Amino acid sequence: MHKFTEKTLKTEKIFEGKVVHLQVDEVELPNGKTSKREIIKHPGAVAILAVTDQNKIILVEQFRKPMDRAMIEIPAGKLEPGEEPEITAVRELEEETGYECDALEHITSFYTAPGFADEILHLYLAKGLKKKEHPKGADEDEFVELMEVTLEEAVKLVEQQKICDAKTAYAIQYLQLKEAKKN
Amino acid sequence: MHKFTEKTLKTEKIFEGKVVHLQVDEVELPNGKTSKREIIKHPGAVAILAVTDQNKIILVEQFRKPMDRAMIEIPAGKLEPGEEPEITAVRELEEETGYECDALEHITSFYTAPGFADEILHLYLAKGLKKKEHPKGADEDEFVELMEVTLEEAVKLVEQQKICDAKTAYAIQYLQLKEAKKN
Numbered sequence: 001m002h003k004f005t006e007k008t009l010k011t012e013k014i015f016e017g018k019v020v021h022l023q024v025d026e027v028e029l030p031n032g033k034t035s036k037r038e039i040i041k042h043p044g045a046v047a048i049l050a051v052t053d054q055n056k057i058i059l060v061e062q063f064r065k066p067m068d069r070a071m072i073e074i075p076a077g078k079l080e081p082g083e084e085p086e087i088t089a090v091r092e093l094e095e096e097t098g099y100e101c102d103a104l105e106h107i108t109s110f111y112t113a114p115g116f117a118d119e120i121l122h123l124y125l126a127k128g129l130k131k132k133e134h135p136k137g138a139d140e141d142e143f144v145e146l147m148e149v150t151l152e153e154a155v156k157l158v159e160q161q162k163i164c165d166a167k168t169a170y171a172i173q174y175l176q177l178k179e180a181k182k183n
Numbered sequence: 184m185h186k187f188t189e190k191t192l193k194t195e196k197i198f199e200g201k202v203v204h205l206q207v208d209e210v211e212l213p214n215g216k217t218s219k220r221e222i223i224k225h226p227g228a229v230a231i232l233a234v235t236d237q238n239k240i241i242l243v244e245q246f247r248k249p250m251d252r253a254m255i256e257i258p259a260g261k262l263e264p265g266e267e268p269e270i271t272a273v274r275e276l277e278e279e280t281g282y283e284c285d286a287l288e289h290i291t292s293f294y295t296a297p298g299f300a301d302e303i304l305h306l307y308l309a310k311g312l313k314k315k316e317h318p319k320g321a322d323e324d325e326f327v328e329l330m331e332v333t334l335e336e337a338v339k340l341v342e343q344q345k346i347c348d349a350k351t352a353y354a355i356q357y358l359q360l361k362e363a364k365k366n
Contacts, residue, residue, distance in 0.1 A: 004246040004253055004326045015197050015205055017221040020299050022198055022205050025248060035324040037248040038200040040223055042299065063187040065208060065220040066301040067294060070187055076298070108341065110349040111250060113295040113302055115259070116203050116225065118249040121349070141218040143187045158291065166293040166304070170353045177356060180363035 004030050006037070019043075019078065020117075042119035046089040047076035049107065049171040050099060050126040056148040057175070058129075059168070060096050063143065072147065072157060073165045076121075085109075085122040091136075093126055096144050098135040102128025107174060112166060121167055151175050187213050189220070202226075202261065203300075225302035229272040230259035232290065232354040233282060233309040239331040240358070241312075242351070243279050246326065255330065255340060256348045259304075268305040274319075276309055279327050281318040285311025290357060295349060304350055334358050 006027040015022040021041040029035055050058040057074070064071045077092035079085060086104060093099055105125040112119045138144055149157070154172045157163040163172070189210035198205040204224040212218055233241040240257070247254045260275035262268060269287060276282055288308040295302045321327055332340070337355045340346040346355070 006246050006248050019221050027248060029324055030326050038202050039249045063189050064297045065189050065210060066222045066297060071297055108352060110347045110352050112349050113300060114247045114249060114254055114348055117296060119296055141212055143213050164293045165297055166295050166349050169293050173356050173360060177360045177363060180360060
């Protein structure tokens with residue numbers, strides 16, 4: 001066991017929603033004192049860095065209520081209970097963009113906000129994209145607008161902070177690094 | 184106004200904690216239907232990519248209750264109400280690592296989990312590091328262990344998923360890209 005382990009003394013369940021659960025844990029600290037931890041439980045998510053044969057990155061613009069603004073992001077979505085992340089990635093790519101892909105490569109996985117939430121995000125690179133003739137549509141409460149941009153355009157959007165989403169900034173930087181290593 | 188705007192019809196405040204607030208908004212969608220949005224309000228945070236004169240990256244290992252495990256991250260911390268992010272960055276660097284810095288450069292800012300939380304994270308590059316003689320210690324419920332690693336070691340930690348924190352993975356990739364562009 002890690003020497004800094006915080007032992008749970010009590011868990012108070014505050015809220016169980018469609019997307020997040022909130023609980024407050026009373027913990028015993030390494031020095032024997034107690035403290036409280038506010039914890040968001042989340043099912044986990046995937047994000048897809050989808051690059052077309054013309055080397056365009058597919059972005060989706062959608063309204064994000066927490067910030068009360070539209071945001072430009074790579075396609076992403078929540079895991080269904082028990083679902084393999086690759087399956088979620090294929091589904092979300094189709095639902096949000098109308099594309100299917102020949103190849104799906106795992107780039108990395110990371111926790112998005114480990115200070116207060118357990119959300120893990122699995123990031124994939126999708127290539128060999130083809131528009132599906134009759135794609136499944138987005139969820140009925142999702143409204144997204146597609147954009148296809150070059151890497152240079154995407155980098156500019158980050159620099160101008162028109163893209164200001166962690167996973168999307170990471171994904172664009174990933175492509176930049178890949179390009180830089182080629183040269 | 185953005186065409187996809189979701190109009191708030193009602194806000195139900197569920198929880199007001201030390202770190203996060205939770206509310207459920209009833210919204211009117213672009214198609215006139217209504218839906219519910221579970222929203223975490225967070226004060227915002229900073230993270231510091233601190234690089235020593237010997238080109239070592241400073242990392243902190245700490246227990247993160249949401250995942251019930253220790254995690255390796257760059258130093259980071261929450262904004263106090265009304266606090267300028269630069270001030271928070273200087274404070275958190277001192278409290279978590281014992282270092283002060285000559286130069287603090289804003290790298291970027293991004294939302295960490297825009298699907299359910301409004302947390303914005305401001306990322307800084309800190310250089311000209313000096314150990315303070317009598318640094319302020321960490322918060323009384325914070326226990327962190329310092330590590331200093333080369334960029335190559337940091338990249339390996341990400342590849343092995345021993346680092347699996349979004350902001351830290353982003354920061355290491357940022358340095359990799361900077362190095363790659365030099366060559």
